[in-house]
Amino acid sequence: MKTVLKRSGLALLAFVATFLLIACSSQSSNTSSDSSSSTSKASQAAEVSIKGVTVPVNPKKVVTFDLGVADTIRALGFEDSIVGLPTKNLPDYLSGLSDRKSVGSMKEPDLEAIDALQPDLIIASGRTADYIEQFQKIAPTILFETDHADYWNSVKSNITTLASIYGEDAVVDAKKQLATLDSQIADIAAANKKSDKKALAMILNEGNMAINGPKSRFAFLYSTLGFHPTDAKIEESRHGQDISFEGVREINPDLIFVLNRTLAIGGDTSRDKSLLENELVKGTNAGQNNGIVNLTSDLWYLSGGGLESTQLMIDDVKDYAK
Structure with missing residues (x-):
């Protein structure tokens, strides 16, 4: 009898020991897993590599010279992170950001003002590309x-990359908004595919006219929305190729998309007012058929490439795709 009880006691002790061993092992495993998960989350929340530059995730203070980036940040719900931008001559649609700290002009940054803000991130623009090295001495700097x-x-890639700085939810939101834009763009491009109208993009600048081809700042009109360019051979340059009234009449476009640079930068537009009233311009197919389209100049010249600006640019021209 004693032998039986002794054996039962030993078995019970073995069972308890085994149970405790498994429990400890499980707790240790869970602790390790939780620790690993926390480490992973901490790593994700710390920083991300953007175009070879390490930048903080969810930056609290951003200075941006790229206005398309500014409107995208706002469209994604993170406008409070924008602490500085060039506030002079902000496009009307960005007037809600005019209370941010001014950090210079679109071309000439105020480095002292930027440094005083102690930003977590600086986003340069094409106009400020020459200052990137100086920006980097203040904070991580990227250029889209x-x-x-x-x-x-390329715009969609820029937008989703920018969104990744603000986390996975921001990327999902950006892709949804891009899908909406994609749908509108596809409709306009389909309408233009059926059209035989030829379009000419023109910049007015202090009393002069210049025309631009498909691979210029008007690429959105041509390569994305599918407006057909004229047969004119145009030398691509930053502000376009100068043209006379006679030249416009000879090209004879069905649509003329007009960007008034003077108006966009707040200059004196008095010399531009009569350009489109010239009889040769009015005598084109565009002039005869209400095909002269005045674009929202500050939007098209100073911004673009953002979620908000793309929608507004679509709204500017969608009625002419038919």
């Missing part, structure tokens, strides 16, 4: 560039 040969795909 667009490819005129593949405009819309």
Whole structure:
């Protein structure tokens, strides 16, 4: 009898020991897993590599010279992170950001003002690309560039990359908004595919006219929205190729998309007012058929490439795709 009880006691002790061993092992495993998960989350929340530059995730203070980036940040719900931008001559649609700290002009940054803000991130623009090295001494700096040969795909890539700085939910939101834009763009491009109208993009600048081709700042019109360019051979340059009234009449476009640079930068537009009233311009197919389209100049010249600006640019021209 004693032998039986002794054996039962030993078995019970073995069972308890085994149970405790398994429990400890499980707790240790869970602790290790939780620790690993926390470490992973901490790592994700700390920083991300953007175009080869390490930047903080969810930056609290951003200075941006790229206005398309500013409107995208706002569209994603993070406008409070924008602490500085060039506030002079902000496009009307960005007037809600005019209370931010001014950090210079679109071309000439105020480095002292930027430094005083102690930003977590600086986003340069094409106009301030020469200052990137100086920006980097203040904070991590990135530049989003667009490819005129593949405009819309490059813009979408820029937007989703920017969104990744604000986390996975921001990326999902950006992709949803891009899908809405994609749908509108597809409708306009389909309408233009059926059209035989030829379009000419023109910049007015202090009393002068210049025309621009498909691989210029107007790539969105041509390569994305599908407006057909005229047959004119145009030398691509920053502000376009100068043209006379006679030259416009000879090209004879069905649509003329007009960007008034003087108006966009707050200059004296008195010399521009009569340009489109010239009889030769009015005698074109565009002039005869209400095809002269005045674009929202500050939007098209100073901004673009953002979620908000793209929608507004679509709204500017969608009624002419038919």
